[in-house]
Amino acid sequence: MLPHAEMVHWLFASGILFVGLCLLCEAVVGREVWRARPWRKYLWPSVAFGIGVLLWPVMAFFTNSSIHMYAHGSWAEVLMLAGGAELALVHGRLESPLWRLTWPLAFVVTGAAFIVHEQNPWFFARSAFLHHLIGWTFLIGALVPLALALRPRSAAAQACMALTILAVAVMLYTDRDVAPVFGHLSPLAGVPHR
Amino acid sequence: MRRVVLAVLAALAFPAAASAHATLVSTSPPFGHELQRAPARIVLHFDQYVKVLPGSVDVLNGVGKQFASDARVSGTNVVARVAPLKLGAYTVRWRAISADSHVVSGVWTFGVHVPAPAVGEAYGAGGPTASEHVVRWIWFLGLALAIGSLGFRVFCLRGLDVPRSLERKIAVAAGLGVVVAMNAGIAAFSLRAEDALQLPFASFLYGDLSPMAATRFGHAFVAMTLGFAGVLALVYLSWLLDRAALLVPAFALSVLFAGGLSWSGHDALDPGSSWKTAVADWVHIAAASVWIGGLATMVGLLWYGAPELRRNAFARFSRLATVLIALVLGAGTYLSIVRLPHLSDLWTQSYGRVLLVKIGLVCFALAWGAFHHFVVRPTLDRADAGALARIGRSLVGESLVGIAVLLAAAVLVDSKPPARSDQQAPLGAATTLRP
Numbered sequence: 001m002l003p004h005a006e007m008v009h010w011l012f013a014s015g016i017l018f019v020g021l022c023l024l025c026e027a028v029v030g031r032e033v034w035r036a037r038p039w040r041k042y043l044w045p046s047v048a049f050g051i052g053v054l055l056w057p058v059m060a061f062f063t064n065s066s067i068h069m070y071a072h073g074s075w076a077e078v079l080m081l082a083g084g085a086e087l088a089l090v091h092g093r094l095e096s097p098l099w100r101l102t103w104p105l106a107f108v109v110t111g112a113a114f115i116v117h118e119q120n121p122w123f124f125a126r127s128a129f130l131h132h133l134i135g136w137t138f139l140i141g142a143l144v145p146l147a148l149a150l151r152p153r154s155a156a157a158q159a160c161m162a163l164t165i166l167a168v169a170v171m172l173y174t175d176r177d178v179a180p181v182f183g184h185l186s187p188l189a190g191v192p193h194r
Numbered sequence: 195m196r197r198v199v200l201a202v203l204a205a206l207a208f209p210a211a212a213s214a215h216a217t218l219v220s221t222s223p224p225f226g227h228e229l230q231r232a233p234a235r236i237v238l239h240f241d242q243y244v245k246v247l248p249g250s251v252d253v254l255n256g257v258g259k260q261f262a263s264d265a266r267v268s269g270t271n272v273v274a275r276v277a278p279l280k281l282g283a284y285t286v287r288w289r290a291i292s293a294d295s296h297v298v299s300g301v302w303t304f305g306v307h308v309p310a311p312a313v314g315e316a317y318g319a320g321g322p323t324a325s326e327h328v329v330r331w332i333w334f335l336g337l338a339l340a341i342g343s344l345g346f347r348v349f350c351l352r353g354l355d356v357p358r359s360l361e362r363k364i365a366v367a368a369g370l371g372v373v374v375a376m377n378a379g380i381a382a383f384s385l386r387a388e389d390a391l392q393l394p395f396a397s398f399l400y401g402d403l404s405p406m407a408a409t410r411f412g413h414a415f416v417a418m419t420l421g422f423a424g425v426l427a428l429v430y431l432s433w434l435l436d437r438a439a440l441l442v443p444a445f446a447l448s449v450l451f452a453g454g455l456s457w458s459g460h461d462a463l464d465p466g467s468s469w470k471t472a473v474a475d476w477v478h479i480a481a482a483s484v485w486i487g488g489l490a491t492m493v494g495l496l497w498y499g500a501p502e503l504r505r506n507a508f509a510r511f512s513r514l515a516t517v518l519i520a521l522v523l524g525a526g527t528y529l530s531i532v533r534l535p536h537l538s539d540l541w542t543q544s545y546g547r548v549l550l551v552k553i554g555l556v557c558f559a560l561a562w563g564a565f566h567h568f569v570v571r572p573t574l575d576r577a578d579a580g581a582l583a584r585i586g587r588s589l590v591g592e593s594l595v596g597i598a599v600l601l602a603a604a605v606l607v608d609s610k611p612p613a614r615s616d617q618q619a620p621l622g623a624a625t626t627l628r629p
Contacts, residue, residue, distance in 0.1 A: 053427050060419040065217075066384060066400070066403050093434055
């Protein structure tokens with residue numbers, strides 16, 4: 001009894017949206033104010049790590065295509081790595097700021113996996129268009145966490161990071177053909193389906 | 195700028211000729227079913243319109259005889275009529291041309307009045323290769339590192355004042371072992387599926403793996419992936435929160451899910467197998483992993499990294515190893531008797547010869563371990579720094595022999611035990627189609 005694919009996409013989009021909103025709040029009020037409550041600094045890194053853990057069931061059960069299995073597995077691993085490194089940094093278990101480079105790595109791997117595992121060209125259906133868009137957003141957007149790793153106090157970099165994550169969340173919400181945006185673009189895709 | 199925006203909107207509103215890879219939604223007969231009546235036709239239902247060429251659907255028996263006529267398209271279905279099928283197991287191999295001209299393909303099996311063979315045993319599949327032996331070996335190494343390091347920390351360092359640096363190293367070793375085991379498991383599943391599908395690599399990336407996922411091996415793969423993801427999370431949290439107690443459930447879970455290999459292997463599925471052989475295989479794997487992995491952890495992390503704990507850890511591990519060796523030998527002997535009922539099978543059967551090599555390496559490791567237990571252990575209290583360094587090198591040697599044992603075990607697990615004429619296959623067991 002597996003959930004429908006669009007439900008899974010929306011669940012993960014909700015998690016990513018939460019992470020983006022936390023990042024946006026931190027960028028707006030500033031890191032010192034955000035971390036005035038000790039528990040807040042763990043919030044978005046914990047969710048990011050948790051999303052990485054939850055991607056493993058998606059990887060294990062989505063076996064009707066080997067490339068989908070590898071894509072979801074790679075996302076699970078890099079998200080656990082980046083989320084875990086961020087958690088360890090805020091907790092003080094890791095000290096070197098170089099660990100923040102796990103985020104640009106996660107962005108690059110995720111973006112490449114999105115583009116490679118989407119078998120259809122851009123304009124076949126909305127899901128294909130958004131997979132390509134999300135992929136390129138991550139690939140080009142990897143410059144943002146790279147800038148943040150090199151300039152952690154930059155308010156502009158923090159804001160860009162938050163907006164990139166929020167944009168990805170919105171795109172992931174609209175990622176399935178059942179939603180009304182654009183619709184089913186090509187007649188060769190058959191009747192609208194999941 | 196306005197013209198560019200209008201052009202983009204127009205492109206989105208009026209798509210160019212687009213194309214796609216088709217997805218197989220369902221089949222008749224279904225994957226892996228035993229039918230009471232031979233099917234008159236094979237039906238593949240896709241999620242879109244496809245095209246077929248002559249020879250797009252093959253229905254093959256155990257000797258490669260073809261029973262399907264040329265396939266035709268009916269809506270989003272591909273249909274091929276089938277000549278009357280006799281009792282036996284059959285393989286269906288199919289190819290279809292998607293709307294974008296890319297070829298999608300797959301394989302599944304069914305049986306007429308017999309159980310369907312596992313898809314890994316489909317006609318045309320070549321069986322385990324050297325690559326699968328290497329991947330299986332890496333899988334065992336990852337399991338041994340994960341289970342062994344966790345077991346070493348839980349049993350041999352309990353109650354001791356463990357330095358923080360050693361705790362971190364053990365957590366890293368356990369985490370690395372889990373990651374290696376998980377990725378090796380993915381590689382092993384992929385190699386097994388590639389062998390069944392018989393596709394070029396580029397086509398394999400978009401091949402349908404669901405028949406392989408429906409086998410017991412596939413179920414074990416899913417369970418082990420999820421279980422070890424949980425182990426990885428527990429190990430990480432143990433390190434992050436400085437709570438060594440979390441390593442206990444991590445160890446228990448890792449031992450439990452290592453049983454997936456036993457549940458999907460020869461000792462659970464082949465003729466002569468029972469729940470006893472599956473449990474014995476699990477005990478064998480778990481005990482060997484704790485022994486070899488624990489030894490590697492002690493010599494690699496503790497011996498030079500926390501020398502103040504050497505004596506205590508060595509004494510405790512030596513006692514633990516006695517129990518582990520008893521379990522390994524007991525379970526291994528029982529399984530050998532089940533698999534090879536005649537002593538001469540050890541040198542007349544290929545499975546037996548591989549087992550002989552493994553037994554030889556195990557005996558070598560046991561002798562070395564016995565030397566450490568009976569000769570070295572009593573002298574530890576009065577050993578100087580030079581002697582302790584030499585003991586460390588000796589432990590490295592024993593670990594390397596243990597790693598060689600894992601390689602022999604990997605080859606053995608991928609080998610097929612000789613068939614027993616006096617036993618019937620358990621219900622649901624695979625019937626090989628390989629000549």
